[in-house]
Amino acid sequence: MRIGLVIRNVAWCRQTTHLNHFSQRYASTTATQLSDADQARLFRQRNIGVSAHIDSGKTTLTERILFYTGRINAIHEVRGKDNVGAKMDSMDLEREKGITIQSAATFCDWNTKNPISGEKESYSINIIDTPGHVDFTIEVERALRVLDGAILVLCAVSGVQSQTITVDRQMRRYNVPRISFINKMDRPGANPARVIQQIRQKLRMPAAAVQVPIGAEDEFKGVVDLVRWKAIYNSGHKGVEIVEEDEIPATVLQEAQDRRAELIEQLAEVDETISDAFLEDGEITTEMLVGAIRRATIARKFTPVFLGSAVKNTAVQPLLDGVCSYLPTPSDAATSALDLSKPSGEQAVDLVPAAEAPLVALAFKLEEGRYGQLTYMRVYQGSIKKGGWIWHAKTGKRVKVPRLVRMHSDDMEDIETIGPGEICAIFGIECASGDTFTDGQSSLSMSSMFVPDPVISLSIKPESGTETPNFSKALNRFKKEDPTFRVHVDPESQETIISGMGELHLEIYAERMKREYGVPCVTGKPQVAFRETIQGPAKFNYTHKKQTGGAGQFARVIGGIEPEPRDPETGKDVVFENLVMSGNVPSNYIPAVEKGFLEALEKGSLAGCPVSGVRLVLEDGAFHAVDSSELAFRLATIGAFREAYKNASPVILEPIMTVEITAPVEFQGNIIGGINQRRGTIIDTEVRDDEFTLIADVSLNDMFGYSSALRGATQGKGEFSMEYKEHQPVLPHVQKEMADAYRKKMDSKNK
Numbered sequence: 001m002r003i004g005l006v007i008r009n010v011a012w013c014r015q016t017t018h019l020n021h022f023s024q025r026y027a028s029t030t031a032t033q034l035s036d037a038d039q040a041r042l043f044r045q046r047n048i049g050v051s052a053h054i055d056s057g058k059t060t061l062t063e064r065i066l067f068y069t070g071r072i073n074a075i076h077e078v079r080g081k082d083n084v085g086a087k088m089d090s091m092d093l094e095r096e097k098g099i100t101i102q103s104a105a106t107f108c109d110w111n112t113k114n115p116i117s118g119e120k121e122s123y124s125i126n127i128i129d130t131p132g133h134v135d136f137t138i139e140v141e142r143a144l145r146v147l148d149g150a151i152l153v154l155c156a157v158s159g160v161q162s163q164t165i166t167v168d169r170q171m172r173r174y175n176v177p178r179i180s181f182i183n184k185m186d187r188p189g190a191n192p193a194r195v196i197q198q199i200r201q202k203l204r205m206p207a208a209a210v211q212v213p214i215g216a217e218d219e220f221k222g223v224v225d226l227v228r229w230k231a232i233y234n235s236g237h238k239g240v241e242i243v244e245e246d247e248i249p250a251t252v253l254q255e256a257q258d259r260r261a262e263l264i265e266q267l268a269e270v271d272e273t274i275s276d277a278f279l280e281d282g283e284i285t286t287e288m289l290v291g292a293i294r295r296a297t298i299a300r301k302f303t304p305v306f307l308g309s310a311v312k313n314t315a316v317q318p319l320l321d322g323v324c325s326y327l328p329t330p331s332d333a334a335t336s337a338l339d340l341s342k343p344s345g346e347q348a349v350d351l352v353p354a355a356e357a358p359l360v361a362l363a364f365k366l367e368e369g370r371y372g373q374l375t376y377m378r379v380y381q382g383s384i385k386k387g388g389w390i391w392h393a394k395t396g397k398r399v400k401v402p403r404l405v406r407m408h409s410d411d412m413e414d415i416e417t418i419g420p421g422e423i424c425a426i427f428g429i430e431c432a433s434g435d436t437f438t439d440g441q442s443s444l445s446m447s448s449m450f451v452p453d454p455v456i457s458l459s460i461k462p463e464s465g466t467e468t469p470n471f472s473k474a475l476n477r478f479k480k481e482d483p484t485f486r487v488h489v490d491p492e493s494q495e496t497i498i499s500g501m502g503e504l505h506l507e508i509y510a511e512r513m514k515r516e517y518g519v520p521c522v523t524g525k526p527q528v529a530f531r532e533t534i535q536g537p538a539k540f541n542y543t544h545k546k547q548t549g550g551a552g553q554f555a556r557v558i559g560g561i562e563p564e565p566r567d568p569e570t571g572k573d574v575v576f577e578n579l580v581m582s583g584n585v586p587s588n589y590i591p592a593v594e595k596g597f598l599e600a601l602e603k604g605s606l607a608g609c610p611v612s613g614v615r616l617v618l619e620d621g622a623f624h625a626v627d628s629s630e631l632a633f634r635l636a637t638i639g640a641f642r643e644a645y646k647n648a649s650p651v652i653l654e655p656i657m658t659v660e661i662t663a664p665v666e667f668q669g670n671i672i673g674g675i676n677q678r679r680g681t682i683i684d685t686e687v688r689d690d691e692f693t694l695i696a697d698v699s700l701n702d703m704f705g706y707s708s709a710l711r712g713a714t715q716g717k718g719e720f721s722m723e724y725k726e727h728q729p730v731l732p733h734v735q736k737e738m739a740d741a742y743r744k745k746m747d748s749k750n751k
């Protein structure tokens with residue numbers, strides 16, 4: 001019986017401290033630049049996010065974390081009877097709707113016991129609570145971009161849901177290691193083993209429980225820590241006290257032994273130390289387990305799974321211990337920047353979170369606070385001091401730091417200085433979301449963030465009928481805060497059109513317009529944000545010539561356009577490339593050519609939709625000493641693009657959504673019928689107890705009115721969520737209809 005032996009033989013309390021263990025690790029990597037003070041500080045620092053599918057309990061969990069760490073004195077529930085709302089849902093709208101709209105940052109200190117030595121240790125944790133709604137996906141993107149680790153929250157009943165898959169993708173994109181927390185263990189039907197299986201299969205992430213539950217559903221009382229072999233219970237007001245017992249209750253002993261064996265087996269697959277010991281039937285100690293879980297988690301080869309019930313205040317503290325034990329320090333998380341003074345391909349530079357290194361900080365979020373513009377920054381290396389200077393990397397502008405604060409949702413704490421690996425907010429500096437700040441000496445810049453395309457648009461105007469300064473001020477503000485929110489004026493109807501990630505996204509901005517800027521608005525019917533693109537290459541050789549008495553216009557551009565795939569990291573799919581060496585197009589006219597190209601992309605000639613996925617290569621051209629101008633080159637490029645576009649097999653693209661529907665199993669037939677009617681492609685179906693779940697890809701255009709259709713088809717018992725998947729070509733007959741309608745509209749306009 002190897003399992004029994006393993007458990008009995010574990011040497012639980014080796015005296016090697018955590019700190020020693022990890023300083024050795026730093027020593028091998030970055031010791032030359034990290035001072036002892038840096039190492040000691042970073043070792044106790046965690047920057048984490050809490051992300052999950054909608055309604056999994058992220059905010060409820062964060063509220064407990066804040067309470068147990070002493071950041072707040074009382075717990076208020078999301079949609080609680082006391083009407084206060086959770087600390088992290090600080091916007092009125094969030095509290096009213098019971099959903100998180102903006103990510104909120106906070107920090108806390110957690111005192112934990114070293115799992116190996118048992119010594120007391122204090123950690124500083126920056127936490128970002130992110131929204132679950134796909135409409136606010138950019139908030140998740142930017143949070144993950146600046147975090148070193150994350151807690152992936154899952155519901156014990158629903159398991160891996162569609163948005164869990166999105167969050168998983170985002171975590172992979174930014175190389176964010178995660179620990180998993182199966183919440184809602186108090187719910188009837190809670191089944192952590194099934195959820196772990198889903199993490200392995202659906203997220204393709206090796207996973208194993210590091211705890212087993214003591215009691216189930218209503219009787220859920222605590223957990224067994226499989227690493228330290230302790231039973232852990234909560235007691236006292238709101239579960240504030242932790243009671244640890246060496247004796248594992250007999251009812252769960254066998255289960256705990258089996259799961260511990262499973263944990264070791266899973267770790268043996270991803271960690272050499274454990275696999276060697278496992279193969280040799282050797283002793284596996286707590287120290288070895290802690291080390292292996294930490295290494296495998298940071299290498300993103302494994303996720304340890306914790307269990308609990310946030311709402312019932314059970315087993316949240318052990319999760320916090322897990323954050324400290326298994327998630328990376330800022331120096332474990334390798335971060336790189338681009339050195340723009342070097343040729344492309346050689347620009348990547350590893351950043352070192354040393355206080356004395358040159359400053360590199362990223363503005364990842366802007367917010368209009370009570371006291372003016374607030375810019376959230378992650379400092380990667382170097383420090384920022386109150387009253388000191390920082391430099392905007394793109395513009396080279398020097399900016400004074402008037403006030404430096406640490407955020408605690410909508411409250412703040414003034415600080416004098418902030419070091420590397422930390423998150424802070426600065427008042428009164430001008431920049432956009434995603435900008436880098438430096439010490440003015442280096443040419444370092446962080447790479448840009450992935451920004452998805454908008455999927456939905458609607459017209460908006462003030463109720464009063466006239467566009468007040470506040471109307472444009474609000475739109476500009478929102479645009480700057482949120483890169484997925486776009487605004488343009490339709491040249492034909494002269495209407496202001498806003499585009500975003502979903503109806504809720506745009507609805508929230510219309511509501512904020514009224515509440516924050518005093519401009520009640522009326523909005524038009526939501527329209528799908530169609531796009532156009534090309535499927536093949538085409539050449540151009542175009543001369544723009546105009547002779548009207550006075551100075552003429554002359555410009556000639558030669559080159560081609562071709563499809564440009566989307567950069568998976570930045571989302572960029574429009575590229576301008578200049579190959580002109582001869583001076584046939586003087587260099588001062590090149591920016592005008594690029595401008596003309598970008599202008600031509602605003603409206604495709606197929607159906608008047610924005611064009612994406614195109615590279616324009618300028619190969620040659622001609623100019624005239626007197627008649628050439630920026631205007632002439634811009635117009636020549638627009639003409640050239642339109643000429644080539646016709647021959648490049650243009651198509652209209654529409655947003656395709658991944659839709660997840662859950663309803664009682666008796667409505668299965670109705671739901672499948674409804675999705676087929678909407679020409680959806682069914683990806684997956686699952687029947688679990690009495691519940692049926694279907695995942696399908698459906699065009700957004702076919703999803704309008706689905707809420708009421710689903711309500712009708714399931715007697716109000718069905719629920720659905722959807723998220724943007726990709727843009728795909730519309731069916732040929734739809735393309736023809738749209739192109740004909742656009743041509744007709746243009747013809748009548750030109751008459």
Ligand SMILES: Nc1nc2c(ncn2[C@@H]2O[C@H](COP(=O)(O)OP(=O)(O)OP(=O)(O)O)[C@@H](O)[C@H]2O)c(=O)[nH]1
Pocket residue numbers: 052053054055056057058059060061077078079098099100130131132133183184185186187308309310311312
């Ligand atoms: N039964 C049970 N319900 C819970 C638990 N945790 C949270 N809830 C409930 O689940 C609902 C959603 O909780 P939130 O904390 O708002 O979830 P969220 O993930 O932050 O939601 P969004 O930010 O809107 O995605 C609320 O009604 C909570 O009371 C839990 O452990 N058990």
